[in-house]
Amino acid sequence: MRAADAEVEIVITVPNHGIGLWMVGAFVVTFVGTRVITRLIRAGRGPFRNVEVGGTHVHHQVYGIIAMLVAGAMEFAYRPDTPGAQILAALFGAGAALTLDEYALWLHLEDVYWSHEGRKSVDAAFLAVAVGLLLVAGFNPFSDSGRGAAANAAFAALLLVDLLFSVGAILKGKTATGVIGLLVPLVSVVACLRLAKPDSPWARWRYRPDSRRAERALRRYPPGRRTRMDALKDFVGGVPKQ
Template identity: 80%
Template sequence: MQLATVEVEVVVTVPNQGIGLWMLGAFVLTFGGTRAVTRLIRAGRGPFRNVEVGGTHVHHQVYGILAMLVAGAIEFSYRPGTPGAQILAVLFGAGAALTVDEFALWLHLEDVYWAQEGRKSVDAAFLAVAVGLLLVAGFNPFSDIGQGTANRLVFAALMVVNLTLCVGTILKGKTALGVIGLLVPVVVGLVGVLRLAKPGSPWARWRYRPGSRKAERALRRYPPDRRTRLDALKDFVGGTPHR
């Protein structure tokens, strides 16, 4: 008796773990290079100058937005393999860095690059790097939820709880913790929501009456002239803003 031979082709999809690293590396290098160039322009040193077209200052976020649009359009349309995927990751990361470097401009709708408000751009870049590192390390709260209705209900309840904690953390003025908490469920959000709110945050305005014990504790904990080692690092990376 002759047995029939059945060939079974098993296709295993392996995610390209290096794509995120290419994107993150391009982001860090572009952001660092951009800050170096803008600081030279600010000091009047070197060959670099602001780009103007018809008397209008062309901010570098324009190039960043175009780079991200091109990278996204090509990726979604053609899904290139190696090395095209890596090239698009570098293009997108570089474009994101140029755009995030002027985050304060598109938040305030005015050129506050070297003002105190411009420090939000450095904050946004630091946050983007932190999230990028978590993604490269493989943090994914949406994986391995299991099969079955019970598992999905538990997962949905956990996501609702985590989202509530993250929103509460952001309302307390701790935006970085709130965003990171989306990738590290419950633990980070719980830490952020239990801590004292920063003065001027929505939570402090709603919950801390002027002159109350919590309002005074918040002012002592976060005085207006408070400086930390992280602030010194931001000055080193982004330059000292105008006082």
């Protein structure tokens, strides 16, 4: 058989050398270390102090943003192989941890680190770790597996349905399950079909104050309700000030 008559398909697979695991690992280590240091500063123990330049408190999210910018620019510019790729992944993960640890600050545009509003930073970090672990485990419905045109159209339709369920879950006040549902569709379906939280946009739009659903939502999610996850957040992030 002549070479011109043969069709040879060459598939080149480039392993990621565990880059995702490096990123998630650096995120977890940096987040835990940051929380330990900030709690020591809060208690006035150890050698650590807040960093001030010209009387201005420099929040650690500044270092995180710089780390992510540097890691992203280096990755796009040089596309390094091992070990450079792992180093940049770890740098990006560490920067993301420093930045998300003050997520509540850039959400509220004020220093709410130790307040109840500041607990949103811990929520964001927990969610980032969960999504990162799912991606490392291979949960990626957006990957291209060489499907045909018809299969791609059906796949796009399924993704659109999954996105609608995820948005519905988020509108019902279930942000974590809504985001995770983008990778594990069944999670968003269950969250979207269940009762909305009483302070969620869905409840404000769809549950009349005197309706049965509004009463059920209040019974299911009463004010001051605490779960085991709240206890874990207190352990990791510290108890918010009253």
